[in-house]
Amino acid sequence: xxxxxxxxxxxxxxxxxxxxxxxxxxxxxxxxxxxxxxxxxxxxxxxxxxxxxxxxxxxxxxxxxxxxxxxxxxxxxxxxxxxxxxxxxxxxxxxxxxxxxxxxxxxxxxxxxxxxxxxxxxxxxxxxxxxxxxxxxxxxxxxxxxxxxxxxxxxxxxxxxx
Amino acid sequence: xxxxxxxxxxxxxxxxxxxxxxxxxxxxxxxxxxxxxxxxxxxxxxxxxxxxxxxxxxxxxxxxxxxxxxxxxxxxxxxxxxxxxxxxxxxxxxxxxxxxxxxxxxxxxxxxxxxxxxxxxxxxxxxxxxxxxxxxxxxxxxxxxxxxxxxxxxxxxxxxxx
DNA sequence: GAATGAGGTCACTAGGTCAC
DNA sequence: GTGACCTAGTGACCTCATTC
Numbered sequence: 001x002x003x004x005x006x007x008x009x010x011x012x013x014x015x016x017x018x019x020x021x022x023x024x025x026x027x028x029x030x031x032x033x034x035x036x037x038x039x040x041x042x043x044x045x046x047x048x049x050x051x052x053x054x055x056x057x058x059x060x061x062x063x064x065x066x067x068x069x070x071x072x073x074x075x076x077x078x079x080x081x082x083x084x085x086x087x088x089x090x091x092x093x094x095x096x097x098x099x100x101x102x103x104x105x106x107x108x109x110x111x112x113x114x115x116x117x118x119x120x121x122x123x124x125x126x127x128x129x130x131x132x133x134x135x136x137x138x139x140x141x142x143x144x145x146x147x148x149x150x151x152x153x154x155x156x157x158x159x160x161x162x
Numbered sequence: 163x164x165x166x167x168x169x170x171x172x173x174x175x176x177x178x179x180x181x182x183x184x185x186x187x188x189x190x191x192x193x194x195x196x197x198x199x200x201x202x203x204x205x206x207x208x209x210x211x212x213x214x215x216x217x218x219x220x221x222x223x224x225x226x227x228x229x230x231x232x233x234x235x236x237x238x239x240x241x242x243x244x245x246x247x248x249x250x251x252x253x254x255x256x257x258x259x260x261x262x263x264x265x266x267x268x269x270x271x272x273x274x275x276x277x278x279x280x281x282x283x284x285x286x287x288x289x290x291x292x293x294x295x296x297x298x299x300x301x302x303x304x305x306x307x308x309x310x311x312x313x314x315x316x317x318x319x320x321x322x323x324x
Numbered sequence: 325g326a327a328t329g330a331g332g333t334c335a336c337t338a339g340g341t342c343a344c
Numbered sequence: 345g346t347g348a349c350c351t352a353g354t355g356a357c358c359t360c361a362t363t364c
Contacts, residue, residue: 057338
């Protein structure tokens with residue numbers, strides 16, 4: 001399930017990136033719309049469908065894909081080309097099978113070192129947590145749980161999703 | 163686009179800093195002129211080109227560069243030297259890549275703890291908002307929108323620029 | 325009282341770490 | 345190499361002081 005959230009007041013700070021390649025099958029990701037995938041209870045990683053841990057490098061992604069992409073760009077790794085048709089499906093259970101296609105998918109969904117510019121804040125749109133919790137999609141998080149200080153907050157974050 | 167506004171009555175209290183390095187490409191910033199950069203609709207941060215949120219530490223700057231400079235001078239942080247040529251370009255999308263060059267740029271464009279002294283009032287020159295709004299460069303802001311109290315005003319501020 | 329900048333706050337992410 | 349967890353910032357928003 002893909003939830004497409006249109007721009008509204010809560011996106012006032014969002015500058016729509018100019019689509020650079022409208023022939024790309026993923027050019028829609030670059031429009032000022034927010035695609036959030038749910039499996040009913042969870043915000044999903046745009047790369048592999050695992051539970052997203054946040055908005056990383058411009059995309060809702062899991063810790064695994066975030067770390068994978070980080071290593072890829074840091075070390076400028078050239079993965080050996082896919083031995084199949086370079087169209088491996090990337091799923092949580094098989095995401096480590098083909099690094100070439102995993103990185104390709106990361107890029108395809110819009111991950112980039114600069115795309116995640118903190119204030120572009122397509123990450124969790126304002127009120128997402130609250131709204132989702134109210135809708136029962138996320139475990140409810142009280143302000144107390146969000147807590148004073150980063151540690152308490154982070155501990156809560158890890159258990160956002162049931 | 164750089165709008166150079168010549169000194170006039172509203173700059174009467176401005177003391178021109180003495181240029182210290184006229185070979186520098188930024189030495190012009192230090193002349194007694196007010197450079198306001200527009201992208202057509204928006205006053206831009208002199209450091210990174212993001213949307214300026216006001217006149218901070220003597221320079222039109224965004225919230226990010228303002229906060230960055232504040233932390234830098236508060237904690238007297240010595241950033242580790244740039245690993246490249248110490249001439250990183252500082253743009254909105256990459257401003258967090260090199261703290262050394264970001265701080266260097268902040269200083270180069272004239273940010274200083276004292277420069278932003280409110281009574282120096284180089285911030286928004288008197289009438290800037292009104293004038294720009296009339297010229298269609300800024301979204302028009304009615305006095306009502308500026309509002310009663312800081313809250314309403316700030317809410318409006320966030321959407322100053324289309 | 326309105327305008328507005330300095331400084332504080334804290335939700336949030338980039339990048340580091342290390343058991344696996 | 346991977347990814348769960350950690351640390352060090354980052355910046356949008358807030359409060360308060362100052363100026364007009």
